[in-house]
Amino acid sequence: MELLNPLNDAQFPGRTVSYTDTAGATATWNAGPQGVMVWSTTPCYVVVGEGVTATTASTPIPAFTPIPFIVPQGTGGQWRVSAIRVSDNGAIYCRPVN
Numbered sequence: 001m002e003l004l005n006p007l008n009d010a011q012f013p014g015r016t017v018s019y020t021d022t023a024g025a026t027a028t029w030n031a032g033p034q035g036v037m038v039w040s041t042t043p044c045y046v047v048v049g050e051g052v053t054a055t056t057a058s059t060p061i062p063a064f065t066p067i068p069f070i071v072p073q074g075t076g077g078q079w080r081v082s083a084i085r086v087s088d089n090g091a092i093y094c095r096p097v098n
Helices: none
Strands: 015-019 035-040 044-049 059-061 067-070 080-085 090-097
Touching (some): 015 080, 035 044, 035 080, 044 090
Antiparallel strands (some): 015 090, 035 067, 044 059, 044 080
């Protein structure tokens, strides 16, 4: 199993956002990280990218299980993580990694 390296806290801090039946989205990060580790307090749907908003068609993840996502290359602009609940409100915690 390959280990993921957290990035500099000052440039790429961890972020948290709450979600309900309306998607929540983290504040943005600058381009650079290859991935982001995401975990949640309840099952939810997650999407990662530039200006994204999660829907029920996004990737479902279980609660309390860190899941690595690749950060799409996009335009090289700022990117974020968005989540929406499966059935219960919750929060996601996100940490950029390489």
